[in-house]
Amino acid sequence: MRTLSPNSRLLRVVTASVAVASLATSLSACGGDSDAATRTRSDSAGTLTIGALSNGAAKETRVKVSEVKSISAELPKSVAEKGTLVVGVGALPAGSAPLNYVGQDQKTLTGTEPDLGRLVAAVLGLKPVVKNSTWENLFVGVDSGKVDVAFSNVTDTEERKKKYEFASYRKDNLAFEVLKKSTWNFDGDYRNLAGRTVAVGAGTNQEKILLEWKAKLAKEGKKLTVKYYQDNNATALALSSGKIDASFGPNPAVAYHVTQNAKTPHPTRNAGQFSGAGATLQGLIAATAKKGSGLAKPVADAINHLIENGQYAKWLAAWNLSNEAVGTSQVNPPGLPLDNS
Template sequence: MSIAMVTAATVMGTAAGCSEGDSAAAPASNADGTTAVTVGAVSNGAATETTISVPQVAAIRAELPKEVLDGGALTIGIGALPAGSAPLAFVGTDQKTLTGSEPDLGRLVAGVLGLRAEITNATWDNLFVGIDSGRSDVGFSNVTVTEARKDKYDFASYRKDNLAFEVLESSSWNFDGNPDSLAGKTVSVSSGTNQEKILLEWRQQLQAKGKTFTVKYFPDSSAVALALQSGKIDTYFGPNPSIAYHIRQTASTPKPTRDAGTYSGAGQTLQGLIAATTKKGSGLVKPLADALNYLISNGQYSKWLAAWNLSNESVTSSQINPPGLPRTNS
């Protein structure tokens, strides 16, 4: 997970487990065994609110460990405290619902498994403590697969870990994967991030060819947005989800922005992946991957991504423990 340019939304709650209860996003179980999940509930425009129905799939449910099946709930860990990041996980306009792309996908997966979704919220570090201790069955929290993490956890991938370039909608520039296209541009990036590391490496490569581009830093996301609107920078390079969120925010403004191209957060030789995270050997990773693949094959997955403006991070299948960021880069 990279440091994002985000508009922070205060996340209420504690690290303790909390039931969906009567929150706006609580899935509704129907008499025919389907679950209706309201994706993007109370998201204040961060998503297009969409109701997605998923059936309980008996063959996948039968793969669950007995203790999870008997408990009747999938406890989903989110690492969004103290401040959530739209569009991934944040408190909605009702001041109680944990909304966002990550908890929504967890609710959809729970529906396929025929389980009640119970969302727990924690700090990033305590997300993993919760998985280690068994307080959470699985983390849906923008966790990047790394080789080091695979020592302790099993992963079922569900989204590309992408970086993106944001430009004004009026700009004709696009990033085609070749750093040479940045020559002569002024680019903003957040200091101390993975994307800064990649960007500075590209600048070194260009300088060896007698070319260069300018890198500018700003104190926060609002300053970056103003710099882009005023023409002080040509583009901002940051995490794709936060850029997707900002693009949605600017859509009805005088100077809307757009995505000018993506790049793997793992670099040129590996597509980084975001994955559901479970304790190694818990027996949950296969039913989770199978549930995700059911959603991918039957269209609910694409509707979920589209609702959150994240279709450019779609994968064709969920992989169990796919190649992760190498130990030297994770």
């Protein structure tokens, strides 16, 4: 999260906007690395609970997941023989709901990312060992071999392909959040924003995109007002009071806000998405392994098995992220170009 990549900036905003104080306290005590609790919440043989201990961020959903021998046979010998899949998550120090954070038991790492890592490990016939670290140490762990594969909202980029191999599993999207009663929706065309007032985080990828749209509208004689607020609470207050029409941020953060606001006096909704990679490329979030490790292919095949058999859809639905579904997990798909990665 210290680089200038869109993914890094997205993660920084998610962390800043949705982390709660109790999670920050429990996570920050762990230091730079920790072996998070790896409980999969199996209720019976082959059953895994998605969204366990989510503290209301997800709907707990039980799914059946079994090893697929034809896929586990693809594993590198070194991984197959040790019998574990070390899943790297970069959730320290504060976590990012709904992506990765310490659950309500104050010890188990939960969220979309560790949940998918556990599902993939089950298909591969391996025991998941979830290793939590800072964003920087996540990649150090992959580089050193201490982490087999990272599931941590990592964007597929051409720059990262120099060192890593990828298996895509979610769209990398931004989204607009509006009050549920609002009739406005973003249709993918920047001209749709004319006359609107939109809040955005400073120094983020979404700010860059929004300011580009503002400049285009200005050339056409139209106005887009961009507002900045100190934190998520201030942005939410501005939205509920009508000072802004919408806020623009990472789609997972919006999904989380919508879930948390559902029973408040001012419920919100997702009013439309836009690729974090821009208009010409659909950004993708991908499982990340060391280049040449031979893990991307079996991981992609495991994800595709989950897609084909319905567990993938249940995983996304549990976390209110069905709008980020991909039809197929791809090995090393086109990533953000070198001039924007």
